[in-house]
Amino acid sequence: MENLEELKVKWIEASATASTIAALEEVRVGALGKKGEISALMKGLGGLAPDERREAGARLNEIKDSVAAAIETRKAALSEAAIEAQLAAERIDVTLPVRPEAEGRLHPISQTMDEIVLIFGEMGFQVAEGPDIEDDFHNFTALNIPPNHPARQMHDTFYLAGATGRPANPSSPGEEDGARLLRTHTSPVQIRTMQASKPPLRIIAPGRTYRCDSDMTHTPMFHQVEGLVVDETTHMGHLKGCLIEFCRAFFGIADLPVRFRPSFFPFTEPSAEVDIGCSRKGGELKIGAGDDWLEILGCGMVHPKVLEMCGIDSARYQGFAFGMGIERIAMLKYGIPDLRTFFEADLRWLRHYGFLPLDMPNLVRGAMR
Ligand code: PHE
Numbered sequence: 001m002e003n004l005e006e007l008k009v010k011w012i013e014a015s016a017t018a019s020t021i022a023a024l025e026e027v028r029v030g031a032l033g034k035k036g037e038i039s040a041l042m043k044g045l046g047g048l049a050p051d052e053r054r055e056a057g058a059r060l061n062e063i064k065d066s067v068a069a070a071i072e073t074r075k076a077a078l079s080e081a082a083i084e085a086q087l088a089a090e091r092i093d094v095t096l097p098v099r100p101e102a103e104g105r106l107h108p109i110s111q112t113m114d115e116i117v118l119i120f121g122e123m124g125f126q127v128a129e130g131p132d133i134e135d136d137f138h139n140f141t142a143l144n145i146p147p148n149h150p151a152r153q154m155h156d157t158f159y160l161a162g163a164t165g166r167p168a169n170p171s172s173p174g175e176e177d178g179a180r181l182l183r184t185h186t187s188p189v190q191i192r193t194m195q196a197s198k199p200p201l202r203i204i205a206p207g208r209t210y211r212c213d214s215d216m217t218h219t220p221m222f223h224q225v226e227g228l229v230v231d232e233t234t235h236m237g238h239l240k241g242c243l244i245e246f247c248r249a250f251f252g253i254a255d256l257p258v259r260f261r262p263s264f265f266p267f268t269e270p271s272a273e274v275d276i277g278c279s280r281k282g283g284e285l286k287i288g289a290g291d292d293w294l295e296i297l298g299c300g301m302v303h304p305k306v307l308e309m310c311g312i313d314s315a316r317y318q319g320f321a322f323g324m325g326i327e328r329i330a331m332l333k334y335g336i337p338d339l340r341t342f343f344e345a346d347l348r349w350l351r352h353y354g355f356l357p358l359d360m361p362n363l364v365r366g367a368m369r
Pocket of ligand 1: 185265
C-alpha cells in the first residue's frame with residue numbers, strides 16, 4: 001500500500017511539473033496509457049484473492065482518478081499560458097501616434113478616368129490601350145480619313161520624322177509612307193482593337209492625345225476616352241441608352257437631360273454630338289435641368305468602311321463608337337475653371353482639386369465633393 005502512495009505522488013508530481021503539452025501527454029501515456037504503469041497494475045488485479053482485489057482495486061481507481069485530474073488541471077494551465085504568450089507576442093501598442101495623413105493627391109484626371117472606367121466597367125466594357133505615337137493608317141486612313149481629307153487639317157497634327165528619317169511633309173500630311181505622328185484622338189485604339197480581336201467587342205480606351213493648339217481652352221496634350229461596341233445586333237438605340245446612362249451616372253444626376261444632335265465624323269455614320277442640360281443663370285453654370293445645353297461628347301455608328309478596313313464583315317456586324325475629352329468633363333463635374341491649370345503641376349492646385357490616394361474611386365463621393 002505504501003508503494004501505491006508513492007506511485008500516486010510520483011505521477012501527480014510529474015503532471016504538475018510537465019512544462020509543455022507534449023511532455024504532459026508523455027506523462028499521461030506513462031501512467032494511464034494502455035501500457036502505462038497504473039494500467040498495468042490494474043490488469044494485475046485478476047491474480048489477487050477476491051478480498052485483496054476489492055481493496056486494491058478501489059485504491060488503484062482512486063489513484064487513477066487523482067492522476068487524471070492532475071493531468072487535466074495541468075493541461076488547462078498550460079493552454080492558458082500558451083494563449084497568454086500568444087496575446088503578449090501579438091500585442092499592438094494602441095498608444096502609438098497615428099501616421100500623418102498622406103501628403104500626395106490623385107490628379108483630377110486620374111480620378112475622372114477611374115470613375116469613367118468604373119461606370120463602363122459595370123456595363124461590361126474592358127479597358128484597351130494603344131500607343132501615343134501612331135502611324136498615319138491607324139490615326140487617319142483606317143478611320144476613313146484618306147490623305148488630303150480636310151479633317152486632317154482640322155486635327156492640327158504633330159508629325160514626327162518619318163520612318164525613313166526624312167521629316168514628314170507638313171503641307172501634305174500623311175503623304176509619306178510610314179509617317180509617324182502623335183495620335184490626335186483615341187480613335188486609333190478602335191482600329192487596333194478591331195484588327196486584333198473578333199466581335200463581339202466592348203471596349204473603352206482612355207489615354208493621352210495631342211494637337212498642335214494652345215490657348216484658354218486647348219492644351220497641346222490632353223486626354224480622351226474612346227468607346228467601341230461591335231456586335232451583330234448593335235444599333236443606335238444601344239448607343240443612346242449607353243451614353244445617357246453614362247452621363248447620368250457620371251454627373252450623379254438621375255434625371256439629367258441628354259440630347260443627341262446630328263453631327264459629322266468621317267468614321268461614323270450617322271454621327272451625333274451629345275449635349276447635357278444646364279442652366280447659366282447669373283453667370284453660374286449648373287449642370288442638370290435648365291434651359292441651356294452643353295456639348296460633352298461625339299459619337300455615332302461605326303462607318304461600314306471602317307469595319308471593312310479592319311477586316312470585319314460590315315454586312316454582318318455593326319457597331320457604335322464615342323469619344324470625349326476627359327479634362328472637359330472633369331472641369332464640369334469638379335468646377336475647375338481653367339484647362340491650363342491641369343498641367344501646371346502647382347501643388348496648391350493639386351491639394352485643392354486632388355483626391356486622397358487611398359480613397360477608392362467612388363461615384364457617390366465624386367458627385368458630392
Ligand atoms: N475621335 C473624335 C474626336 O476626337 C471623337 C469621336 C470618337 C467621335 C468616336 C465619334 C466616335 O473628336
